[in-house]
Amino acid sequence: MVDDSTLDKMLYLSRLQVSRDERSAIAGNMSEIIDYFAILSKYDTSGVTGGPGEAVPAGELREDAVREGLAQRDLKGLSPHFLDGYFSVPRVLDEG
Amino acid sequence: MITELSLSELRGGLRRGELTSAEIVSAFRDAYLADAKKEEPLGAYVEFFDDSVALAERADEARRAGEADAPLLGLPIAVKDNILVKGRALTCASRMLRGFTAPYSSTVIDRLLAAGMIPLGRTNMDEFAMGSSCEYSCYGPARNPADRTRTPGGSSGGSAAAVAGGLAPVALGSETGGSVRLPASFCGLYGLKPSYGSLSRYGLVAFGSSLDQIGLLGRSPEDLAVVFAAAAGRDPRDETSAATDFPAARAVLDGAELPARDFRGLKIAVPREFVPEGLEAEVSAVFDRFVRWARSRGAFVEIIDLPILEASVAIYYILAAAEASSNLARYDGVRYGLRAKEAGTLFEMYERTRSEGFGEEVRRRILIGNFVLSSGYYDAYYKKAQAVRALLLREVARVLAEHELILSPTAPTPAFKLGSKVRDPLAMYLSDVYTTFANLALLPSLSLPAGLSREGLPIGVQLTGRRFAEETLLSCAETWRREGGGG
Numbered sequence: 001m002v003d004d005s006t007l008d009k010m011l012y013l014s015r016l017q018v019s020r021d022e023r024s025a026i027a028g029n030m031s032e033i034i035d036y037f038a039i040l041s042k043y044d045t046s047g048v049t050g051g052p053g054e055a056v057p058a059g060e061l062r063e064d065a066v067r068e069g070l071a072q073r074d075l076k077g078l079s080p081h082f083l084d085g086y087f088s089v090p091r092v093l094d095e096g
Numbered sequence: 097m098i099t100e101l102s103l104s105e106l107r108g109g110l111r112r113g114e115l116t117s118a119e120i121v122s123a124f125r126d127a128y129l130a131d132a133k134k135e136e137p138l139g140a141y142v143e144f145f146d147d148s149v150a151l152a153e154r155a156d157e158a159r160r161a162g163e164a165d166a167p168l169l170g171l172p173i174a175v176k177d178n179i180l181v182k183g184r185a186l187t188c189a190s191r192m193l194r195g196f197t198a199p200y201s202s203t204v205i206d207r208l209l210a211a212g213m214i215p216l217g218r219t220n221m222d223e224f225a226m227g228s229s230c231e232y233s234c235y236g237p238a239r240n241p242a243d244r245t246r247t248p249g250g251s252s253g254g255s256a257a258a259v260a261g262g263l264a265p266v267a268l269g270s271e272t273g274g275s276v277r278l279p280a281s282f283c284g285l286y287g288l289k290p291s292y293g294s295l296s297r298y299g300l301v302a303f304g305s306s307l308d309q310i311g312l313l314g315r316s317p318e319d320l321a322v323v324f325a326a327a328a329g330r331d332p333r334d335e336t337s338a339a340t341d342f343p344a345a346r347a348v349l350d351g352a353e354l355p356a357r358d359f360r361g362l363k364i365a366v367p368r369e370f371v372p373e374g375l376e377a378e379v380s381a382v383f384d385r386f387v388r389w390a391r392s393r394g395a396f397v398e399i400i401d402l403p404i405l406e407a408s409v410a411i412y413y414i415l416a417a418a419e420a421s422s423n424l425a426r427y428d429g430v431r432y433g434l435r436a437k438e439a440g441t442l443f444e445m446y447e448r449t450r451s452e453g454f455g456e457e458v459r460r461r462i463l464i465g466n467f468v469l470s471s472g473y474y475d476a477y478y479k480k481a482q483a484v485r486a487l488l489l490r491e492v493a494r495v496l497a498e499h500e501l502i503l504s505p506t507a508p509t510p511a512f513k514l515g516s517k518v519r520d521p522l523a524m525y526l527s528d529v530y531t532t533f534a535n536l537a538l539l540p541s542l543s544l545p546a547g548l549s550r551e552g553l554p555i556g557v558q559l560t561g562r563r564f565a566e567e568t569l570l571s572c573a574e575t576w577r578r579e580g581g582g583g
Contacts, residue, residue: 002467013466014421015428015443016459017451029521030464036522037410037468037477045483062332070199074182077197078432087430092442 001031098123099262103171103319106265110159110170117159117170117214121152124172124216128263138248139238140258142177143185144217151214166212167349168326173208174264176255177218178225179310180299181205184215188301189233190223192453193433202299203334204268204310204327211326211349216264220254223455224424225270225303227251228278228527231518232457239514240282242553246511249279249527255313256283266314266323272304273412274506274531276311277543281506281556284545286573288312288320289531291563292538293338295324296331302423304416307535317544317573318354324566325349344567356578357571360394363499367402370504370530382547382555383505389581390503397503404491405533407484412532413525414468414481420458421465427453460521485536492537496562501572504530506543506556534560542569544576 002010007027011018018026072085081088098120101109109115128144131137155170175181178188180198182205187193201209209215222232230238230253238253240246241261248257252269256279259267269276271289280287288311295310302308310327312320325345331337348354371383387397429435429449436448454462468477495502508529517524534541539560546557561568 006467007463009470010463010466013470014459014462015425015446015450016454016462017447018459026460026463029460030467032522033413033460033464033525034467034477037414037481039410040407040414040477040480040484043404043407043484043487045480045487048483048486074199077183077199079430079435080195081430081435089430090439090442090445 001034002027099127101265102315103265103322104316106171107168107322117152117155118149120170121148121172121214121216124263124265125149128217131261131263136239136244138241138244138257138261138263139220139236140254140261140263141174141217142187142189142220142235142254145184145215148172148214148216155212155214166210168208168322169212170214171212172214172216172264173323174216174219174255174258174267175205176252176267176269177221178270178301179205179268180301181215184218186218186301187234187433188224189221189235190453190455190458191234191434192427192449196433198299200299202310203296203331205299207327207329208323213326219252219258219267222251222253222275223458224301224420225251225272225275226420226457226461228274228524229512229514229517230254230257230279231514232455234455237514240511242284243511243551245513246553247282247514249282249507249511251275252279252311252313256280256285256287259283259285259313259315266312266319269311269313270300271309271311271535272307272416273535274528276313277506277531277541277556277558278527280313280543280545281558282511282554284548284554285313285315285543286317286320286545287543287556288324288566288569289534289541290324290328290566291338291540292535293336294328294340294540294564294566296334296337298331298333304419305423306419307412307416309535316577317570318348321345321348321354321567321570324570338564340564342567345570354574355571356575357568358394359390359572359575362390362395362501362572364390364395364397364501364503365400365495365499366397366503367405368399369402369405371399375505376509378549379505379507379509379555383557386546386557386581387503389576389579393575398499400495400499402491402495404484404488408488408533408536409525409529411481411485411488411536412528413464414477415485415536417461417465418469418478419465421462421469424454424458424462457521488533489537492533492539496539500561500565500568502560504558504560506530506558510549510551510553510555530558539563540566540569542573544573544581546581
């Protein structure tokens with residue numbers, strides 16, 4: 001079910017790479033799991049609306065006030081690439 | 097021995113002046129250090145905090161100075177490695193988060209620290225809480241104290257191994273589909289998955305946001321009640337948290353005993369789908385014994401049909417994977433922990449970082465999540481799963497309108513051997529066959545130690561209640577414990 005082009009598309013969407021050796025095992029596992037999901041077709045869901053989420057009652061809004069955010073010194077711990085108040089990244093423009 | 101005492105017993109010892117916090121924390125640290133030297137250590141902790149004894153000494157000073165008004169002052173707790181403690185490392189047992197330090201504490205941790213608790217260390221887990229055996233950890237697996245060749249369950253396997261192995265009196269875990277109850281069952285502990293909304297999710301690393309909930313592992317229902325009471329309540333930082341009051345649990349925190357529930361007249365439903373003909377004989381025997389006990393105490397235990405439960409694992413793995421693929425998109429090499437070296441462009445950096453940082457199971461779930469969300473498959477999988485989840489909610493609510501509890505085994509087997517399912521993801525997923533419905537239906541659910549297999553492996557039984565009926569579950573478990581069932 002998960003053929004080469006589907007796997008490539010999912011890898012792209014997931015921003016993941018896999019080695020050539022891993023491809024067939026990954027596609028096989030995915031296919032087996034997705035086949036298992038077919039059990040859901042047994043259940044008639046026509047006319048079912050809504051999910052488990054509860055709407056936040058109207059009017060229950062947070063106070064529109066400025067709150068203190070995280071301190072820069074604490075943000076430094078997120079990544080070793082946090083320098084001078086910024087996250088450094090590789091070149092973004094001119095990627096072709 | 098200190099390490100064999102429950103949290104409530106340690107609390108009593110502190111209050112009476114028979115123990116100091118430093119003695120308690122040192123005992124757990126020494127037990128951890130001794131275990132780490134063994135040939136097959138439990139692997140329960142990924143870090144034991146060096147300053148825990150110093151924090152305990154500070155708590156002792158406060159107590160001596162008469163400043164002991166914090167209800168859990170000086171009592172230790174182990175913390176799963178996906179719950180933020182400000183200033184401490186956190187990795188979710190993933191290479192992706194090596195080098196990450198928590199910039200703030202989760203609300204649950206803030207409240208437990210305010211109650212005086214001392215975090216002992218970070219416990220091992222399946223990477224990003226995705227797994228049922230604690231084997232998908234970048235640190236290697238945690239082991240089951242009852243048999244070290246077996247899994248302690250997952251994903252909160254390190255938390256369960258720590259408590260069952262005498263390395264912590266109580267621990268925080270987290271649940272998305274059974275990650276506290278399964279380890280509780282495998283390790284012979286009490287494990288509580290609170291209702292969705294009972295505990296704030298702020299500072300719990302997100303996996304499946306419509307399902308995630310911090311949970312508790314301990315040696316007695318009372319231990320769970322005190323920690324739950326200290327941590328529960330509305331949090332403005334989590335819009336899904338609820339302002340529910342838990343007066344009985346709060347009373348336990350204030351020093352009262354946890355009341356045992358009188359089973360006379362208690363209506364309990366056992367879904368036929370959860371006690372199939374092929375259920376493993378030893379699990380079946382332990383479960384039947386529990387049912388006989390409940391009936392002997394006056395409960396009405398009725399076998400009911402709830403066929404939608406057969407869909408729960410499929411619904412769960414579609415929705416949890418979809419939510420995970422979205423939640424884990426943030427790990428791009430820019431803002432958190434790992435960044436792949438030698439990436440020329442930004443896109444290459446994303447791909448290489450994520451491919452190097454995430455382990456096999458996490459990558460698989462991200463791929464499945466993107467599959468069920470992608471154009472052409474969305475309606476057939478994601479939307480369908482949402483609709484069947486809505487049906488499941490309705491059907492389970494119908495049962496709980498008539499019955500106070502849903503009773504089932506916690507897991508289809510006792511703890512399995514390490515390595516036996518790690519190459520078969522679908523078999524691993526089916527370990528959660530009895531647990532996921534409670535997460536999907538937002539309900540509280542508790543696993544209690546109900547007996548042992550012939551090999552001495554713990555087997556759990558699961559009580560699931562109405563939303564926010566955590567106190568009912570704890571009180572029913574307390575009845576079982578007092579009558580020697582847990583022991």
